[in-house]
Amino acid sequence: MIVAGEASGDAHSAKLVDALKEALGADVSFFGSAGPKMRAAGVRPVIEADSLSIMGLLEVARALPMFWSVMRKLKKAAIVERPDVAVLVDFPEFNLKLARFLKKRRIPVVYYIAPQVWAWREYRVNALKRFADLLLTILPFEKTWFEERGLTHVEYVGSPLAREVAATKDRVHFAVEHGLDPEKSIIALLPGSRHKEIVRILPVLLETAELLASRDTSMQFVIPLASEKNLHDAERFLSGFGLPITLVVGETYNALNAADAAAVTSGTATLEAGMIGTPMAVVYKTSSLNYKLFVPMISVEHYGLINLIAGDRIVKEIMQDELLPETLADEIERLLDPDVNREVRAKLEEATEKLGNGGASKRAAEAILGVIRRQTSR
Secondary structure (H helix, E strand, O other): OEEOOOHHHHHHHHHHHHHHHHHHOOOOOEEEEEOHHHHHHOEEEEEEHHHOOOOOHHHHHHOHHHHHHHHHHHHHHHHHHOOOOEEEEOOHHHHHHHHHHHHHOOOOEEEEOOOOOOOEOHHHHHHHHHHOOEEEEOOOOHHHHHHHOOOOOEEEOOOOOOOOOOOOOOHHHHHHHOOOOOOOOEEEEEOOOOHHHHHHHHHHHHHHHHHHHHHOOOOEEEEEEOOHHHHHHHHHHHOOOOOOOEEEEOOHHHHHHHOOEEEEEOOHHHHHHHHHOOOEEEEEOOOHHHHHHHHHHEOOOOOOHHHHHHOOOOOOEEEHHHOOHHHHHHHHHHHHOHHHHHHHHHHHHHHHHHHOOOOHHHHHHHHHHHHHHHHHOO
């Protein structure tokens, strides 16, 4: 059984399924909560996870009936199927509750991609102690952090993105294909993959582009989007927008590789941009209520994953009320200075080297097989 609820979890799970298939051969089947990449990898969906990625207390509260229905279906499937192991991927609001149920039914639980309890809501460590037979971490500092808090069943497998984030087109190829001039500045604007992120963040990014273009008419802007669904959201805001903006779908890595600088919504994308080496500003904005409720729970110095990995504020973070077109435009201009650009690229390379040499999915698969073997040998 494998359960994911967000786009990044779907991508990491699909790679894990491939690694488990390679290790086990044909004699393995998968079911659970699956996004499009997991379904393509052969996971039978009890639940299609495409619509489960919701952020914000109010938004989650409105969706509670849907989540209760999803939980019931997955619990029933677990009882009927009796999987050899349940792999719960990130998505802690949901998966920690499911872990409790599975543990009571004596189904081994592997939690892959540890919840970021080191950032906020540290009390969740207790649930991981009680309900997870094995915790697989993907960030280099996490294993020690969890062990210091009493977890003995922790393995660091490395980031599933390490050595796997790479552009397939160089700057010139990408620019020419999309009607851009590779000799002029290219700015990538990443508004996030969730509907609410795009609604709140994209308008500020567009105003920033207008301001930058008023300062330098040669600047070019590209918005890479994860899916066609995101494209529909973005096109609503671009309707009637006077400044030329290039929209691309499914080419985030190529767009970042071609960009001189970027504004990147906080999340996995900051890590991906860091691996590609794109100087960036990390941005985020949510509702005022969500922000006031969440901020007191946060216990880390940095929001951006790339800064957390570096252990230093190597890229600027512009959050909530500070996220203004003038502030962001000034930072993008600073990043376009050749000396600053080179310095930031060097720091990004140094930070991402900490993530290892790849092979995380294979190591995670081997650890999961170890849980199955121990279970069957009892």
